[in-house]
Amino acid sequence: MRVGGGPGETEGMNVNFAERAHNHNWKLDPIVRSLLDTDFYKLLMLQFIWKNFPGIHVTSEVTNRTTAVRLADHISAGALIEQMEHVKDLRFRKSELIWLAGNTFYGTRSIFEPAFLVWLEDGFRLSDYEVTERDGQLVLRFSGLWTEVTMWEIYGLALVSEMKTRAALATLSELELDVLYARAKTKLWDKIERLRGVSGLSISEFGTRRRHSFLWQEYVVEAMRGALGRSLAGTSNTFLAYKHDLEAMGTNAHELPMALAALSNTDEELRASQYRVLELWQKSYGGELLILLPDTFGTTQFLENAPDWAADWTGQRCDSKDPFIAGDEYIAWLLKRGRDARRKRLIASDGLDVDDILRLHDYFNGRIRFSAGWGTLVTNDFRGCHPRGEHDFDPISLVCKLMTVEGRPAVKLSDNAHKSTGVPSEVERYRRIFGTKAVEGPAVVV
Amino acid sequence: MRVGGGPGETEGMNVNFAERAHNHNWKLDPIVRSLLDTDFYKLLMLQFIWKNFPGIHVTSEVTNRTTAVRLADHISAGALIEQMEHVKDLRFRKSELIWLAGNTFYGTRSIFEPAFLVWLEDGFRLSDYEVTERDGQLVLRFSGLWTEVTMWEIYGLALVSEMKTRAALATLSELELDVLYARAKTKLWDKIERLRGVSGLSISEFGTRRRHSFLWQEYVVEAMRGALGRSLAGTSNTFLAYKHDLEAMGTNAHELPMALAALSNTDEELRASQYRVLELWQKSYGGELLILLPDTFGTTQFLENAPDWAADWTGQRCDSKDPFIAGDEYIAWLLKRGRDARRKRLIASDGLDVDDILRLHDYFNGRIRFSAGWGTLVTNDFRGCHPRGEHDFDPISLVCKLMTVEGRPAVKLSDNAHKSTGVPSEVERYRRIFGTKAVEGPAVVV
Numbered sequence: 001m002r003v004g005g006g007p008g009e010t011e012g013m014n015v016n017f018a019e020r021a022h023n024h025n026w027k028l029d030p031i032v033r034s035l036l037d038t039d040f041y042k043l044l045m046l047q048f049i050w051k052n053f054p055g056i057h058v059t060s061e062v063t064n065r066t067t068a069v070r071l072a073d074h075i076s077a078g079a080l081i082e083q084m085e086h087v088k089d090l091r092f093r094k095s096e097l098i099w100l101a102g103n104t105f106y107g108t109r110s111i112f113e114p115a116f117l118v119w120l121e122d123g124f125r126l127s128d129y130e131v132t133e134r135d136g137q138l139v140l141r142f143s144g145l146w147t148e149v150t151m152w153e154i155y156g157l158a159l160v161s162e163m164k165t166r167a168a169l170a171t172l173s174e175l176e177l178d179v180l181y182a183r184a185k186t187k188l189w190d191k192i193e194r195l196r197g198v199s200g201l202s203i204s205e206f207g208t209r210r211r212h213s214f215l216w217q218e219y220v221v222e223a224m225r226g227a228l229g230r231s232l233a234g235t236s237n238t239f240l241a242y243k244h245d246l247e248a249m250g251t252n253a254h255e256l257p258m259a260l261a262a263l264s265n266t267d268e269e270l271r272a273s274q275y276r277v278l279e280l281w282q283k284s285y286g287g288e289l290l291i292l293l294p295d296t297f298g299t300t301q302f303l304e305n306a307p308d309w310a311a312d313w314t315g316q317r318c319d320s321k322d323p324f325i326a327g328d329e330y331i332a333w334l335l336k337r338g339r340d341a342r343r344k345r346l347i348a349s350d351g352l353d354v355d356d357i358l359r360l361h362d363y364f365n366g367r368i369r370f371s372a373g374w375g376t377l378v379t380n381d382f383r384g385c386h387p388r389g390e391h392d393f394d395p396i397s398l399v400c401k402l403m404t405v406e407g408r409p410a411v412k413l414s415d416n417a418h419k420s421t422g423v424p425s426e427v428e429r430y431r432r433i434f435g436t437k438a439v440e441g442p443a444v445v446v
Numbered sequence: 447m448r449v450g451g452g453p454g455e456t457e458g459m460n461v462n463f464a465e466r467a468h469n470h471n472w473k474l475d476p477i478v479r480s481l482l483d484t485d486f487y488k489l490l491m492l493q494f495i496w497k498n499f500p501g502i503h504v505t506s507e508v509t510n511r512t513t514a515v516r517l518a519d520h521i522s523a524g525a526l527i528e529q530m531e532h533v534k535d536l537r538f539r540k541s542e543l544i545w546l547a548g549n550t551f552y553g554t555r556s557i558f559e560p561a562f563l564v565w566l567e568d569g570f571r572l573s574d575y576e577v578t579e580r581d582g583q584l585v586l587r588f589s590g591l592w593t594e595v596t597m598w599e600i601y602g603l604a605l606v607s608e609m610k611t612r613a614a615l616a617t618l619s620e621l622e623l624d625v626l627y628a629r630a631k632t633k634l635w636d637k638i639e640r641l642r643g644v645s646g647l648s649i650s651e652f653g654t655r656r657r658h659s660f661l662w663q664e665y666v667v668e669a670m671r672g673a674l675g676r677s678l679a680g681t682s683n684t685f686l687a688y689k690h691d692l693e694a695m696g697t698n699a700h701e702l703p704m705a706l707a708a709l710s711n712t713d714e715e716l717r718a719s720q721y722r723v724l725e726l727w728q729k730s731y732g733g734e735l736l737i738l739l740p741d742t743f744g745t746t747q748f749l750e751n752a753p754d755w756a757a758d759w760t761g762q763r764c765d766s767k768d769p770f771i772a773g774d775e776y777i778a779w780l781l782k783r784g785r786d787a788r789r790k791r792l793i794a795s796d797g798l799d800v801d802d803i804l805r806l807h808d809y810f811n812g813r814i815r816f817s818a819g820w821g822t823l824v825t826n827d828f829r830g831c832h833p834r835g836e837h838d839f840d841p842i843s844l845v846c847k848l849m850t851v852e853g854r855p856a857v858k859l860s861d862n863a864h865k866s867t868g869v870p871s872e873v874e875r876y877r878r879i880f881g882t883k884a885v886e887g888p889a890v891v892v
Binding site: 019179182 | 462465619621624625627628629630631632635668669672673833
C-alpha cells in the first residue's frame with residue numbers, strides 16, 4: 001500500500017486501459033498455473049515410479065476428513081472441473097525443465113535423469129478423473145497409470161483448498177477483506193517472531209496442499225525468509241523454490257510403501273515390501289534424500305524388523321506418531337544399532353504449530369538434527385481472523401488417499417488409528433501381518 | 447491485494463510505462479495536497495476572523511511537547527520547508543469552493559458568506575514562517591495577519607507528524623512495512639469492533655493534526671464508516687468530508703478567547719473577553735455550531751460568571767478537564783440555570799481511546815447527548831506495531847500555540863496546568879484575574 005501521499009492524487013493520464021479491460025474479461029482465474037506448483041517429493045516419487053513401476057495402474061481420491069464442513073455447499077463441481085481442466089492442459093515449461101536439470105537439490109546436481117526430463121516434457125500427462133458429490137462432500141477420484149495419477153494429489157488438494165477460500169472471500173466486503181488479511185498477517189508475524197533468533201532452528205514450509213491460496217503461501221514463504229534467514233531451510237513447493245531461489249524440500253510419502261504392499265502376493269512379501277521401497281529408493285537417491293518414513297504400517301515394527309543398512313539412512317520423518325515419542329524411539333534404535341544419532345536428521349511434519357516447533361527443537365537440540373516441516377498452520381491459519389467471527393476460513397483436513405493398485409485395495413495403518421485408510425477387512429489383515437495395534441492417537445485437526 | 451491467482455502471472459504487455467516513469471520522477475511527494483485538508487473549525491474560525499478581526503496581527507508556533515523525541519534528528523528542516531512551500535502555493539480549487547458554498551453543514555445551508563468565499567478564492571494566503579532548530583526540536587513560527595497565520599495550525603502539525611512517520615518508514619524493509627500496517631490495521635479493527643453496535647453511540651474522527659499520514663487517516667475514516675454506520679457522526683477533516691460525503695465536524699478553538707483576551711486593555715475587559723467571543727460567534731453561527739469551549743481560562747469560573755444566554759447554547763466541548771467531572775459540572779450548571787440537559791450536547795475530545803469513549807457514553811447516556819471526538823488514538827495509534835519493537839511510530843504531543851496578538855503575549859490557562867501556555871508572568875496575571883488555581887491534571891500523552 002502507498003503510505004505517503006495525500007489528497008488530490010488521481011490516475012489522470014495513467015489509466016492502464018488494456019489492463020482494466022483484461023481484468024474484466026478473465027474467464028478463469030487459475031489456481032494452479034505451473035506443474036511445478038507441487039510438493040517437491042512428488043517429482044522425486046514421480047521419477048521413482050516412472051523408473052520402477054511405469055506400467056502400474058492405480059486409483060486415488062481426494063476427500064475431506066472434516067465432515068462438519070459440507071464442501072459441496074460451498075464449491076461448485078463445475079467450477080472445480082474448470083480448474084482441473086486448466087491443470088490438465090498445463091505442460092512443463094522449458095525454463096522449468098532446465099531448472100530441474102541444472103539446479104542443485106540437497107547439494108546434489110542432476111538428481112533428475114535426462115531421460116526422465118525428456119519424458120516430463122513429451123510423455124507426461126495427468127490421468128482422467130471424476131468429481132462426484134457424496135453426503136454434501138465433493139470427492140475427486142483419479143484413475144490411470146500411477147505416473148498419471150500421482151501428481152494429482154497436490155494439485156487436487158490445493159484446488160479444493162483455495163476454492164473453499166474463494167467461496168468464503170466472496171462473502172466479504174472490501175473492508176472486511178482488509179480486516180481478514182490484516183489479522184492473518186498479524187497472526188502470522190506473531191508466530192514468526194517467536195521463532196526468530198532461536199539458535200540452530202531449522203524449519204521448512206510444507207503447506208502447499210492445504211494452503212489458503214497460492215498468493216498467501218508465497219507471502220508466508222517470503223515473510224519467513226525475510227524474518228528467519230537461515231532458519232528457513234526451504235519450501236516443499238517446487239515452484240516457489242524455483243521462483244525465489246529457495247531450497248526445494250521433501251523426499252517421499254506413504255504412497256510408495258502402500259503401493260508396494262498392495263502389489264505383494266504373500267504375507268512374507270507384504271512384510272518385506274516396506275524395506276523393498278528403501279532398496280529401490282536408494283538406487284536412485286542418496287544423502288539427505290534417504291529419509292525413512294516408518295509409520296505406514298506402524299513405526300515400532302518397522303524399526304524392529306528393519307535391515308541393518310536402514311540405520312545408515314540419513315534420517316527419519318515422523319508423521320502420525322507423537323514426535324517426542326517417535327524421536328526418542330528413533331534415537332534409541334540408532335544407539336542400539338551403533339549409529340551416532342547426532343549426525344542423523346529427525347523431521348516432524350504433522351500438524352505442527354509454533355509451540356510444537358519450539359518444544360521439539362528444545363527437546364531434540366544436541367541429540368539429533370531436528371527439522372520442522374511447518375504446513376497447514378502456517379499457510380492456512382486464519383482461525384480467529386474472520387471479520388464477523390465466522391469460521392469459513394478455518395483449515396480443514398483435506399487428504400488424498402491411494403485407493404487401489406492394480407485393482408487391489410491399498411492400506412495405511414499409521415501410528416494413529418484416526419489416520420488409517422483402506423477397506424476394513426484389509427486393514428484387519430494388515431494389522432495381523434504387521435502385528436500393529438490400533439493406537440488411538442489425538443483427534444486430527446489438519 | 448489480490449488474493450486469488452497463482453504462479454506464472456506477469457505484467458506482460460500491460461506495464462504502464464508512463465506511470466512507472468512518472469513515479470520515479472517525482473520531486474516531491476506532497477503531504478498536504480488541498481487547502482481543505484484541515485479541520486473544519488479552522489474554516490469557521492477563519493470566516494470569523496476575516497469578518498471581525500481582519501487587521502489583527504498574530505504569531506503562532508508549532509512545537510513538540512514530547513521532548514524525549516528529538517524531531518530535528520529525524521526531520522530535515524529543508525525537507526519540511528519544501529512541504530510548507532508546496533502548501534503555500536496551494537489555492538482553493540473551484541470545485542472545493544462550490545462545495546463549501548453549496549453543502550449543508552450541521553443541517554444548515556450557506557454557512558459561508560459569498561463575500562468570504564470570494565476572498566478565499568482571491569484574497570486568501572498563508573503567512574510567512576520560519577523553521578528553526580532548538581534543543582533538537584524543530585520550531586515552526588508563523589507571523590502575519592491572523593487570517594494568514596491561523597490556517598497554518600493544521601497544515602503545520604500534519605506536515606510534521608507525517609514527516610516523522612516517513613522518516614520512520616524509511617528505516618523499514620518492505621516486509622517490515624507490511625508487518626507494521628497489518629498490526630496497525632488489526633489494532634484499529636479491534637478498537638472499532640468494540641464500538642460496533644453500541645446503541646446511541648456518536649463518534650467523530652478528530653485526528654487530522656497528529657495523524658500517521660493522510661492515507662492512513664482516510665483508511666481509518668473509511669473503516670469507521672463501514673463498520674460503525676450512523677455511529678460515525680462525521681470527520682473534522684474537511685477534505686475527507688468533501689471527498690467521501692461525510693459530515694464535516696467541529697466548531698471553534700482556544701485561539702479565539704486567547705486572542706480576544708490578549709487584546710483586552712483592562713482586567714475587566716479581560717474577564718469579559720471570554721463571553722465577548724460568544725457574542726460575536728452567535729452573530730455568525732447558530733444551532734449545533736453554538737458549542738461552548740469553557741476551559742481556556744478555567745471551566746469553573748467560566749460557567750459561574752457566564753451570562754444566562756450562554757446556557758442557551760447547544761452544548762459544550764470539554765477538552766482539558768476530566769470529561770466525567772466536566773460533564774457533571776456542565777449538567778449541574780444547566781440544571782441551575784433551568785435548562786434541560788438532555789437536549790444539550792457534550793463533546794469530549796482530549797486524548798480519548800475506546801475505553802474512555804465507552805465509559806463516557808455509558809456514563810452520560812440518557813443525561814445529555816454525548817459525542818466523542820476521537821483523535822490521535824484512532825489516526826495514529828501505532829504503539830506496539832513496530833516490527834522490531836521500536837517506538838518510532840508512537841504518537842507525540844505536537845501542538846500549535848498562539849504566541850502573540852498585536853505584539854501582546856497570548857495565554858491559555860486550561861484546566862490542566864500541564865497544558866497552560868504563555869510567558870510565566872502573564873500566566874500569573876491571568877490566574878489572578880480569573881481566580882483560577884493551577885490544577886495538576888494527568889500528564890499529557892497526546
